[in-house]
Amino acid sequence: MDYTNFLFMNHEISLVVVMVLVLLTDLIFGDKNKKLCQYAALGLFLAHTVLGLYLGHISDMGNSSPEVFADMYITSDMHILVKNILNIGTFLVFMFAFRWNTTENKEHSSEFYFLTLSTLLGMYLMVSSGHFLLFYIGLETASIPLATLVAFNKKQKESAEAAAKYVLTAAFSSGVMLFGISMLYVSCNGSLYFNDILEAFDKQPLQIMAFACFIAGIGFKLSLVPFHSWTADTYQGAPTAVTAYLSVISKGAAAFALFCIIGKAFAYAPEVWKNILWWLIVITITIGNLFAIRQTNMKRFMAFSSISQAGYIMLGVAAGSALGMSSLVYYVLIYLFTNLAAFGVISSIENETGKLNRDDYDGLYETNPKLALVMMLAMFSLGGIPPFAGCFSKLFIFISVFEQKEYLLVFIALLNTVISLYYYLLVVKAMFIKDPKNPIATFKSDNMTRVGLIICTICMIVLGFISGLYQYIESISF
């Protein structure tokens, strides 16, 4: 066996090394110096992120379609880019969680890092899988530690409730998904390789049922309607850092994995999944929006907003073309910075004052103008107001669907953008226009959060204009 093939897994290997080191530092220094462990974890992960950006362009390795474990594990420049995007997002989440990890969660900070990184490893595998079992293992590795993370505020009842709901739904959905996979196994000549399924899929009822179950399972991760019900309760109860992680990283990975699987395993039967996705997208965006209108708790609000955003991400999947893939990855990239900016503001306010309601944000501009500005930018970008990056990502994803002649779908998505604008602007209105009854006092957020917010803000403003970025993504999509 040629061991050099393992080098294609350099992201995974490096991440495992980081995880082990995080555990080891905690074991050795954890009792005396928690702060050191924190910095070590952050530093190690930063090194991993930077290394990932520089290492391993597959095209440089002289092998166009590399695989490991006999096609079970697939990688390409695009996979690597997606993993890098996930890394950056996770690092930003860590930055926003820094304060929480030094105060409330001081005791268990190393566990927080370790568990988060394990879910990240699961997502890597999900994204790179070439076989349904590896995909399933990745999915579970990504889901189960998350349940622990959701329950991390041990003393809070809500956190426990959220975790219970999450774990039950996750178990249920993974059951449904396994059921689907086993049906696929039966109906596709006893193979679970994507390539074999591609050949064997000939629209038998059993196969279609299997596909429906598979979609339901991944729909849970993406929180597509009607598999979304857990989202709001879990997002609200979980620690804010975990919520941010759930809403961005978890979703991005699942969306890309879904795109790859549909492209690899079901490419010959578009009439099956196109219709299903069409309806899923329409109800996801619409219902997500309709619920979001009524929310006053910011975390719950962001939960429904992220449901409808997931619908927009799915537009790229529905397009199913190379353009769809590049616009999907671009959308996820922009969405990551935008949503994390919003969560960064929410978490820094929560850390400082414990306030989470939209009414508490009244007159935020008077007392904390910078936070209010970042939040405003994030809301504008989420709503797709030019010239912020969110506008460009929406534009590209609409174009990709438009090219598939799905005009009605684009129209519905556009209508929904108007509704979403309404509730995003409600937040801006609260911050800038409303008179505060008891305003949030002026405060300084910690340095990590500030750096994270600055990065997000710059990206929101600048990324849309850097056409080279999109062109790079376009050049490596397939």
Place this chain on the structure above:
Amino acid sequence: MEQLANLAPFVLLLPLCMFLVLGLFGNKMAHKTAGLLGTAVFGVTSVICYYIAINYFFSGNFQNGGTFEAVELFNMEWLRMTDTLCIHIGFLLDPLSAIMLIVISTVSLMVHIYSMGYMKEHDGTYDGGLQRFYAVLSLFSFAMLGLVIATNIFQMYIFWELVGVSSFLLISYYYYKPSAVRAAKKAFIVTRFADMFFLIGILILSYYTGTFDFDKLTLVNEGHVEIVNSTMRDITFCGFPIISIAVFLIFLGGAGKSAMFPLHIWLPDAMEGPTPASALIHAATMVVAGVYLVARLFPVYHFEAPHVLEIIAYIGAFTSIFAAIIACAQTDIKRVLAFSTISQIAYMMVALGVSGYGEAEGLGYTASIWHLFTHAMFKALLFMGAGAIIHAVHSNEMDDMGNLRKRMPITHITFLIACLAIAGIPPFSGFFSKDEILVAALENNKIAFAVEYFVAGLTAFYMFRLYYRIFWFGEPKDGYKHEPHEQSLVMTFPLMFLAGVTVISGICWMFGLLPFTHLISSDFTNYDIHTHWNVALPSIGAGVIGILIATFLFLEKTGRPNKAVSYFKRPYKWAVKKFYIDEVYLYVTNNIIFKRICQPIAWFDRHVIDGFMDLLAWITNKSSEEIKEVQSGYVQQYAWVFIIGVITIVICAI
């Protein structure tokens, strides 16, 4: 070449960075630091601009047998629309853009320096928004430089709008004054209105030719602009050739920025901004963008739409005399200068309108750009001089001035030089550029020549009326509250520098040291010309007569001005009221557009459209209310929803 290409991005990046730094962190700096920082960085930018321009003209690397070659220092793709049509952001270096680089960087640098003195109050404190001022000044410099180096018409349009925005920001600099806010709005709306036509013109042109790039659009081959001729010939719209419509619309955009009649109404009001900004934007650089635009597309105008060029000549001629007449009756010194600017830009337009193509045929083209250059220098000088005076006497009105020549000697001398230059007295630069315009007009268009000849005399008259009212004429009625005195060196240095340029460039021309025709011509080929004394002598005569009349009327306080006015009572009143053009606009917008057109539309909007929208919002809200039960909080119910979802999908899909 390599070296220039490496330097080129900094021309744009430095001012842009300065805008960001001063805009974002300016309020953390002391006023003085912000000013010094802005000036220093722009100083570096100017040095780069000079280096590029001088290298281009004199290194010989870019010349090929007496013809300058246009080069693209960099050109990166920004947005691809179709396979053939895409937008680039780049740096086009040819004689035209090199000249503009010099003009912009010189005037802008002088304004940067000058503002450090002008924005300082007498007690030594700075105006509160000084950082904002320098930030916007940097933004403007960035936009203007980006405009002139554009490789394609779309890049030009982007920067064109940015220039408009920064002009808006600078006019409304004193935002607490309602008049400044009104003026800013007016300038923005009028120029945007014109830009709409510009955009339509761009779209028509690029729709047919399939390109935005100037190098393709202006490629001349056997008496035709190839790409335009091959794609747009014989296509007509409403009986007019489509190419004429396109380039006329593009000209309208230029007419808005360059304040051609009847879109000139914003420029006099724009004088509400700080005087240094007026000197930079509303005298020397932005307002000549229209001239630059026509010059940039000159081959298209000349070969494919000669009638449009003729119209441009007539519009220019009319605007120049119209504005010159108004300038004779204004009493606000900045407004006199504003109308004089309109009149002089129209002069440049006329020069383009009467120009032919190729070597000596294209004299009008050379003269137009040459006049652009000289006018930028002496007009900026006049504005800054006016600023120094306003700073000293705290008023814009002529009645509050007089007898300042002893009190402000440097301002006096430099102002006099600029007045002589604009009046067309040799050896100052304005004489030569104006002379060449008249020569070109005489050859090609007698009517334009007659008008411009008369305007030359008129210009001398109103400029010297201004000069005498400020520096001679006798003290104001109530004397001065504070004794006016000469300004500090920060403010007088730019005056002396620009006066030096005005004198030296004239003398260089006279002795043939640096003939402008060796730098720029319509087809970028060098040629030689000589001063045409048969035109020059009468034009000097006209200037001298204008000056003599002004001397007779305004040298000392006498009853003569009033007596002169009584001869021309009606015309004088019309000129004071600017021929009621503003009132016409107001009547049209208020009584016709608002009342007859907008009000019915507003009714429809309020009752039908809003009602429909309210209905939609009500439906959305209602359905949001209806479905809230689904989110009950019970996990068992969530599982039900989940499984029903799966079953529905299966049933529908099978």
